[in-house]
Amino acid sequence: MNIPSVSGDEQAVGFYLRDYLESLGWTVELQAVSANQNNVIAYLNDTPRVFLSTHIDTVPPFIAATEDDEKIYGRGACDAKGIIASQIFAAEELRKQGVSDIGLLYTVDEEQGSSGAKAANLHPLADRCEFLINGEPTDNDLAIGSKGTFRLRIIAEGKAAHSAYPEMGESAVEKLLDILQDIRRTKFPDDDFFGETTVNIGTIEGGLALNVIPPRAEAGIAIRLTTKRAPVEALLEEIVEDRAKIEVLSCSEPVKMLEIEGFRQKVVRFTTDIPHLPNWGTPLLLGAGSILVAHTKDEFVLKKDLETAVDLYVNLVKKLLTT
Ligand SMILES: [Zn+2]
Known part of the structure; x- marks a missing residue:
């Protein structure tokens, strides 16, 4: 956690993980994703059937780790460096018990565009892997579904004019506000399994000055x-019609994951690397910590939840390997 790795700056933490896993006796590959970003892929033999996986990047800003008896605080505590630690401990425990058909996959850039996962999907080991246990903070519940994310921009164009003579111009801000109001009034389709489709108008930008009719305005939306x-x-x-342009930034559709008896199960609202890793076999999702504190300045994880996660991963892998 004390090696900063905000998306785009994952090199040092990748090198650290490689060195650490090599010191434990794992075969480790760095898969280059960009000039200074590498996925970390580790295994014990040529036939890993189950991979434990999460991401090594974090959201900004970096917050150094602190701890007390119960909790670890700081950036990555639950999203997702605590999860990396619990997965490595689980993998080591499995190895001690004679299980060697396992691997570890740690990607870069999950918090941005998942370029790490997209590169990992083309790695030759993907074809041999039957199950991918991804880690994100699910409160140690087995997530059996995750919502998708559709990110887009709506861009309205108008015509600049002196604000004292509004009839000479066309306000892009007012056009955009009308569109956004229509979006807020719209009921988007829900799903019995995945739940409610929700819309966040996350950013609004536009205009030049208080006394100029704004020629351009845009909003960023995550659905x-x-x-x-x-x-x-x-x-x-249908809502926007010819009033503005829609620019799609990215999209990942909702995913169903494997249900396993004996685990607490739920649907999570966030998106993970999983939609970008289809070649890695059947996906599962479980990790310690709460998504509600991830991405906040108060991010933390309970130490006992990390220990519980180790046991859950061990049980999960053994179950999968005997099916
Ligand atoms: Zn995460």
Whole structure:
């Protein structure tokens, strides 16, 4: 945790993980994703069937680790460096018990565009892997579904004019506000399994000065998808019509994951690397910590939850390897 690794700056933490895992006796590969970003892939033999996986990048800002008897605080405590630690301990425990068909996959850039996962998906080991246990803070519940994320920009154009003569211009801000109000009034399709589709108008930018009719305005929107992208995009196009442009930034659709008896199960609202790792076999999702403190200045994880996660991963892997 004390090696900063905000997305784009993961090199040092990748080198650290490589050295640490090599010192434990793992075979470690660095997979280059960009000039200074490497995925870390580790295994014990040529036939790893189950991989434990999460990401090594964090959101900004870096917050150094502190701890008390109960908790570890700081950036990455639960999202996702605590999870990395619990997965490595689980893998070591499995190794002690004679299990060697396992691997570890740590990606870069999950918090941005998942470029690490997209590169990892093309790695030759993916084809041999049957199950991918991804780690994100799920409160140690087995997530059996995760919503998708559809990110887009709506860009309205107008015509600048002196604000005293508004009839000479066309306000892009007012156009955008009308569109956003229509979006807020729209009921997007829900899904029985995944739940409610929610819309966040995350950013608004526009205008030049108080006394100028604004020629341009744009809003950034993140939609948590519970259906395929198509019906939501069609609704948006119907709302926006020719009043503005829709620019799609990224999209990952909702994913169903493996259900396993004996584990607490739930659907989570956030998106993970999993949609970008389809070649790595059947996905599962479980990790210590709460998504509600991830990405906040108060991020923490309970030490006992990390220990519980170790046991859960060990049990999960053994169950998967005997199916
Ligand atoms: Zn995460």
